[in-house]
Amino acid sequence: MPMLTNRRKEMAVAASLVAPFVLTFVVVFLYPTIRLVQLSFTNAPLIGSGEWVGFDNFIRLLSDRLFLTSLKNNGYFVLLTVVPTTAVALGFALMIRRLRGALQALALAIFFLPYILPVSVVTQIWTWMLDFQFGVLQPVIEFFTGKPVSVFKNPYWVMPTVAAVTIWWTNGFNVLLFIAGLRNISKDYYEAAQLDGATRRQLFTKVTWPLLWPVTALVLTLQLILQLKIFDQVYLLSSGGPFNSSYVLLLMVYREAFQLNHGGYASTIALVLFIIIAMLSVLQFQLLRAGGRR
Amino acid sequence: MGISLHNVRKSFGPVGVIHDVSMEIPTGDFAVFVGPSGCGKSTLLRMIAGLENTTGGTISIEGRDVTDVEPAKREVAMVFQSYALYPHLTVFENMAFSLRLKKTAKSRTNEMVHEAARILHLEDHLQKRPSELSGGQRQRVAIGRAIVRQPKVFLFDEPLSNLDAELRVQMRLELAKLHKQIGATMIYVTHDQVEAMTLADHIFVLKSGVIQQAGKPLELYDNPDNQFVGGFIGSPAMNFLPGRVLGRQHGLLRIGLDGTGKELLAKVRAEIGEGTSVRIGLRPEHLQAVDNGIPATVELEEDLGGVSYLHARLIGGQAIVVETRERRKSLDGQTISLGASAEDILVFAEDGRRLR
Numbered sequence: 260m261p262m263l264t265n266r267r268k269e270m271a272v273a274a275s276l277v278a279p280f281v282l283t284f285v286v287v288f289l290y291p292t293i294r295l296v297q298l299s300f301t302n303a304p305l306i307g308s309g310e311w312v313g314f315d316n317f318i319r320l321l322s323d324r325l326f327l328t329s330l331k332n333n334g335y336f337v338l339l340t341v342v343p344t345t346a347v348a349l350g351f352a353l354m355i356r357r358l359r360g361a362l363q364a365l366a367l368a369i370f371f372l373p374y375i376l377p378v379s380v381v382t383q384i385w386t387w388m389l390d391f392q393f394g395v396l397q398p399v400i401e402f403f404t405g406k407p408v409s410v411f412k413n414p415y416w417v418m419p420t421v422a423a424v425t426i427w428w429t430n431g432f433n434v435l436l437f438i439a440g441l442r443n444i445s446k447d448y449y450e451a452a453q454l455d456g457a458t459r460r461q462l463f464t465k466v467t468w469p470l471l472w473p474v475t476a477l478v479l480t481l482q483l484i485l486q487l488k489i490f491d492q493v494y495l496l497s498s499g500g501p502f503n504s505s506y507v508l509l510l511m512v513y514r515e516a517f518q519l520n521h522g523g524y525a526s527t528i529a530l531v532l533f534i535i536i537a538m539l540s541v542l543q544f545q546l547l548r549a550g551g552r553r
Numbered sequence: 554m555g556i557s558l559h560n561v562r563k564s565f566g567p568v569g570v571i572h573d574v575s576m577e578i579p580t581g582d583f584a585v586f587v588g589p590s591g592c593g594k595s596t597l598l599r600m601i602a603g604l605e606n607t608t609g610g611t612i613s614i615e616g617r618d619v620t621d622v623e624p625a626k627r628e629v630a631m632v633f634q635s636y637a638l639y640p641h642l643t644v645f646e647n648m649a650f651s652l653r654l655k656k657t658a659k660s661r662t663n664e665m666v667h668e669a670a671r672i673l674h675l676e677d678h679l680q681k682r683p684s685e686l687s688g689g690q691r692q693r694v695a696i697g698r699a700i701v702r703q704p705k706v707f708l709f710d711e712p713l714s715n716l717d718a719e720l721r722v723q724m725r726l727e728l729a730k731l732h733k734q735i736g737a738t739m740i741y742v743t744h745d746q747v748e749a750m751t752l753a754d755h756i757f758v759l760k761s762g763v764i765q766q767a768g769k770p771l772e773l774y775d776n777p778d779n780q781f782v783g784g785f786i787g788s789p790a791m792n793f794l795p796g797r798v799l800g801r802q803h804g805l806l807r808i809g810l811d812g813t814g815k816e817l818l819a820k821v822r823a824e825i826g827e828g829t830s831v832r833i834g835l836r837p838e839h840l841q842a843v844d845n846g847i848p849a850t851v852e853l854e855e856d857l858g859g860v861s862y863l864h865a866r867l868i869g870g871q872a873i874v875v876e877t878r879e880r881r882k883s884l885d886g887q888t889i890s891l892g893a894s895a896e897d898i899l900v901f902a903e904d905g906r907r908l909r
Binding site: 445447448450451452453454455456457461465466469470472 | 602603604624625626629630631633634635637639640641650651654655698702
């Protein structure tokens with residue numbers, strides 16, 4: 260039965276090849292996820308088991324003022340970052356594409372550089388730049404508002420500022436995706452459109468935009484997922500303050516789990532965030548794809 | 554005059570790619586630019602389209618100087634090698650693209666696109682996307698997009714090179730038919746001399762940005778101005794053999810073939826000094842088996858059915874291709890004796906110039 264042994268051998272090889280991934284996936288993702296779901300129905304502390312409390316945690320969430328504030332702030336942050344960062348990245352990519360040779364490489368490097376910095380360095384840079392007394396950017400703020408503003412201690416300024424820092428930090432990667440997408444559009448399309456009498460505006464709306472749409476949809480979706488998971492920048496820049504005006508869901512998970520020792524409740528929040536992200540990103544991607552097909 | 558070029562030049566930085574090209578293409582003509590890759594034929598076409606600036610000289614279309622006119626206003630349409638069909642648009646939308654940019658009335662757009670689709674047999678495919686079409690169909694859509702614009706000049710940049718051999722022959726015929734049907738001026742760029750021969754009213758042979766010769770296909774074939782044109786036009790290529798002028802005999806030039814001890818007579822009027830080194834050009838179909846001719850050993854036979862090609866070698870070591878239509882027993886490995894009539898022997902100077 261040479262066929263059968265061959266088949267068995269193939270299976271064994273295949274299994275041994277996928278085993279490391281499957282094992283890692285089960286140990287560090289699947290098992291913790293299942294445990295998280297279990298925990299969210301208990302009143303367990305961070306370490307050790309708790310009692311089954313049914314949907315109590317979820318019901319409690321609905322009336323938790325901080326949860327609702329955080330949810331709203333997460334939404335606000337998404338509004339402040341996802342579309343703006345995509346638009347900014349597209350704009351820069353279009354400009355960088357016009358450059359040639361070394362100049363283009365330099366521009367790309369400049370935009371990508373912040374992306375390789377660790378978040379703590381990024382937040383430190385901006386803390387200094389926006390320092391109320393010594394920050395180099397305070398004169399700029401003063402020019403527009405008439406007085407210096409302690410941005411991370413001001414409930415109106417804090418979220419937009421964190422959003423701006425985030426865009427500065429992560430934009431390079433999006434620029435890179437757009438540059439790659441733009442390079443994939445054949446020059447022939449532009450020349451054909453030019454011969455047909457397209458203006459520069461029409462070249463963008465009729466050629467670049469529709470042909471780049473798959474990349475745009477990808478960037479928007481990646482950004483939505485990333486920005487819903489906001490934690491480090493807020494934690495380091497404002498710790499959720501002032502008056503919880505920059506409090507976000509992951510900050511709440513952190514507080515409930517590691518500061519208040521409420522493992523069960525923290526799991527509930529994390530689970531809800533997970534479901535929100537999964538639903539929104541799938542929904543958005545489907546909508547964007549449908550939009551592209553039109 | 555359809556298209557006139559006067560001393561047109563193009564350089565990229567210090568590198569000149571087109572050198573003082575002048576030509577006249579009559580209205581309604583099918584002109585073909587042919588040459589090896591890098592000869593500047595595509596650049597020249599793109600300059601006529603307005604996609605490349607001209608460094609010097611003037612380009613006129615139907616009497617209007619368009620040298621500095623933007624592409625869209627030159628009333629030319631171009632078919633790209635890649636077809637450049639927009640993947641997100643249907644066949645109809647692709648063909649209607651230019652009309653929609655110009656905000657043409659819907660009914661008129663419909664009418665024109667359907668007319669083009671009828672000519673190109675694309676009526677059943679109008680609602681499909683380019684990705685759902687075969688190579689030949691895409692090619693036709695690209696042509697349709699050009700037809701819809703009703704341009705004065707059609708420009709084709711190697712339009713058939715992405716198709717397989719069979720389809721290429723078929724599309725070649727369709728293009729020829731289309732030209733008859735529409736009657737517009739067409740310029741066609743190709744590196745394939747067979748395409749050039751079969752399609753062209755006039756061929757322009759280019760090399761290194763210089764026109765080597767222009768004329769009707771058979772003129773170029775029968776009467777090349779230089780060794781390059783002689784070698785480029787025709788398949789299999791013309792044989793070139795080195796030789797030396799020995800003198801004159803009955804008004805014909807006596808040329809000794811290097812390394813063979815044999816001589817040929819060529820009909821050349823020009824005075825050429827005895828002992829001058831020359832190159833003899835012989836088309837494979839002009840070589841015949843003669844008594845006491847140039848001996849050659851057959852190394853390989855290619856039988857194509859109606860015609861056979863013998864790949865042979867002279868005593869001097871020069872390779873030579875002979876066309877034969879006689880079906881005989883295999884000549885492989887045998888020595889044959891070759892000759893040609895004086896009218897069929899072309900003579901070129903050392904620098905490639907034709908000596909007439």
